[in-house]
Amino acid sequence: MTDITETAEWSALAEHHAEVSVRHLRELFAEDPERVGRMNVTAADLYLDYSKHRVTAETVRLLTALAGAAGLRERIEAMLTGEHINVSEDRAVLHTALRLPRDARLVVDGQDVVRDVHEVLDRMAAFSDRVRSGEWTGHTGKPIRTVVNIGIGGSDLGPAMAYEALRDYADAGITARFVSNIDPADITRVLDEVDPEQTLFIVASKTFGTLETLTNAKVARQWLVERLGDDKAVARHFVAVSTNAERVAEFGIDTDNMFGFWDWVGGRYSFDGAIGLSLMVVVGPERFREMLAGFHAMDEHFRTAPFEENMPVLMAMLGVWYTDFFGAQTHAVLPYSQRLARFPAYLQQLTMESNGKSVRADGVPVIAQTGEIFWGEPGTNGQHAFYQLLHQGTRLVPADFIGFAEPFRDAAAEGGEGMHDLLTANLLAQTSALAFGKTADEIAAEGTPAAVVPHKVMPGNRPTSTILAPKLTPSVLGQLVALYEHITFTQGVVWGIDSFDQWGVELGKVMANQLTPALTAQEPQDGAPDPSTAALVRRYRALRGRRV
Numbered sequence: 010m011t012d013i014t015e016t017a018e019w020s021a022l023a024e025h026h027a028e029v030s031v032r033h034l035r036e037l038f039a040e041d042p043e044r045v046g047r048m049n050v051t052a053a054d055l056y057l058d059y060s061k062h063r064v065t066a067e068t069v070r071l072l073t074a075l076a077g078a079a080g081l082r083e084r085i086e087a088m089l090t091g092e093h094i095n096v097s098e099d100r101a102v103l104h105t106a107l108r109l110p111r112d113a114r115l116v117v118d119g120q121d122v123v124r125d126v127h128e129v130l131d132r133m134a135a136f137s138d139r140v141r142s143g144e145w146t147g148h149t150g151k152p153i154r155t156v157v158n159i160g161i162g163g164s165d166l167g168p169a170m171a172y173e174a175l176r177d178y179a180d181a182g183i184t185a186r187f188v189s190n191i192d193p194a195d196i197t198r199v200l201d202e203v204d205p206e207q208t209l210f211i212v213a214s215k216t217f218g219t220l221e222t223l224t225n226a227k228v229a230r231q232w233l234v235e236r237l238g239d240d241k242a243v244a245r246h247f248v249a250v251s252t253n254a255e256r257v258a259e260f261g262i263d264t265d266n267m268f269g270f271w272d273w274v275g276g277r278y279s280f281d282g283a284i285g286l287s288l289m290v291v292v293g294p295e296r297f298r299e300m301l302a303g304f305h306a307m308d309e310h311f312r313t314a315p316f317e318e319n320m321p322v323l324m325a326m327l328g329v330w331y332t333d334f335f336g337a338q339t340h341a342v343l344p345y346s347q348r349l350a351r352f353p354a355y356l357q358q359l360t361m362e363s364n365g366k367s368v369r370a371d372g373v374p375v376i377a378q379t380g381e382i383f384w385g386e387p388g389t390n391g392q393h394a395f396y397q398l399l400h401q402g403t404r405l406v407p408a409d410f411i412g413f414a415e416p417f418r419d420a421a422a423e424g425g426e427g428m429h430d431l432l433t434a435n436l437l438a439q440t441s442a443l444a445f446g447k448t449a450d451e452i453a454a455e456g457t458p459a460a461v462v463p464h465k466v467m468p469g470n471r472p473t474s475t476i477l478a479p480k481l482t483p484s485v486l487g488q489l490v491a492l493y494e495h496i497t498f499t500q501g502v503v504w505g506i507d508s509f510d511q512w513g514v515e516l517g518k519v520m521a522n523q524l525t526p527a528l529t530a531q532e533p534q535d536g537a538p539d540p541s542t543a544a545l546v547r548r549y550r551a552l553r554g555r556r557v
């Protein structure tokens with residue numbers, strides 16, 4: 010395997026970088042009146058303006074050539090057809106199959122994937138309809154009003170983000186809550202606020218072996234049985250989403266009430282399948298299917314569009330451009346939608362668990378920097394907090410601004426006419442200020458005292474993508490998520506890594522299990538892994554009033 014940094018395409022970009030990195034966006038715009046008309050792309054309902062990036066037409070040509078040199082076209086095909094591209098776990102990677110239409114055909118390793126996917130979707134839909142209509146009741150005969158999703162990582166962030174994004178579409182009077190953390194504060198807060206007779210717990214875990222989830226689920230079960238005074242209540246108030254039927258049964262959930270998926274769906278790629286059950290119960294199967302159609306539309310765009318017009322490829326390669334050539338450390342995601350408040354957190358798992366790797370798929374250490382660090386908050390909140398650093402700090406932070414033409418509802422009736430337009434005006438103002446800034450001359454010309462001028466200079470030349478969509482509908486949410494999934498995939502291909510394993514999270518889990526007795530045993534124990542940890546164990550025990 011040739012390292013990507015040893016290709017002619019990489020060297021060409023390194024040379025080109027020396028020319029482009031000294032140019033200001035002001036100049037790039039001034040010298041090319043066609044720039045805006047050319048540097049945009051549409052995919053399904055999403056419109057991307059990437060003209061405010063520190064690139065020329067030549068940069069785009071070189072970046073897409075690099076994607077080609079990395080074998081992206083073949084790797085896309087390999088993923089979509091079920092090759093075992095997750096090499097360290099010897100698995101296919103088929104989250105795109107979760108949204109294939111019913112009449113598509115895909116057989117992988119002897120499994121009729123489309124048939125199986127739709128069988129589960131149909132079972133989810135039938136179950137959701139029963140809960141939504143009130144036909145499925147709790148143990149005491151009352152309808153379900155709250156679903157509590159108990160899961161962590163991909164079994165939490167996806168459904169929690171999507172629920173928040175689409176909760177305006179809730180039409181059956183059912184709300185959702187999410188419990189993930191092993192911190193007792195998480196589950197107790199939710200249990201304090203829900204009605205046992207009208208609550209359905211969805212225990213979501215791909216492996217059904219995750220400590221946090223199983224512990225929280227046990228607590229919820231005991232709470233429920235105590236409140237309703239009958240073990241049999243569990244059958245009406247607990248369902249499971251997992252790939253592991255045996256463990257679900259062991260836990261005491263009837264596998265008739267289990268919704269399955271497969272080892273070829275990574276946890277962080279799973280909420281468009283059974284892991285999205287909580288969302289489907291809230292918004293209904295029809296909306297859920299609209300979301301899947303949105304995912305699929307972006308999959309098709311990714312599969313078919315030439316790289317220079319391919320939104321995920323362009324955005325991925327811009328990320329590579331800043332990470333590997335400009336040395337950018339982080340990447341901000343700034344949705345101008347309160348409904349996307351959890352989107353950055355969701356993307357953190359998607360991108361960082363996928364691409365935070367330092368060896369290539371063949372086990373050889375990488376040379377390039379990998380794994381963009383994503384972070385962000387909804388605009389305009391971020392503007393009043395950290396945008397100062399984006400505008401005037403010493404670091405380059407490329408940012409994605411995501412906006413919508415229409416809100417789900419405006420606040421006109423409450424006297425808030427025009428609020429949404431104000432939100433959008435803020436988005437546009439920020440990207441313009443970041444790109445073009447304000448010079449010392451311009452500031453001095455406003456009569457600013459000379460000593461203050463340097464403090465007010467806005468350097469500009471800070472790159473942003475603007476994504477504009479008509480409205481945050483289920484379909485648009487699907488498109489957005491698939492966009493970032495494919496960005497993540499493309500970058501993984503360029504860096505030559507396995508984006509679909511996550512071995513780095515395992516050691517800490519094992520060590521936590523080993524350390525628990527050291528914290529809780531009556532007598533102090535040896536065996537802390539290192540002197541610093543041993544001292545912290547002693548201090549913790551002392552603070553807890555235990556023997557040291």
Ligand SMILES: O=P(O)(O)OC[C@H]1O[C@H](O)[C@H](O)[C@@H](O)[C@@H]1O
Nearest residue numbers: 162163164214215216219276514
């Ligand atoms: O769904 P589960 O099997 O419970 O896994 C939940 C999460 O835990 C793991 O540690 C992984 O890092 C995540 O990728 C996964 O989403």
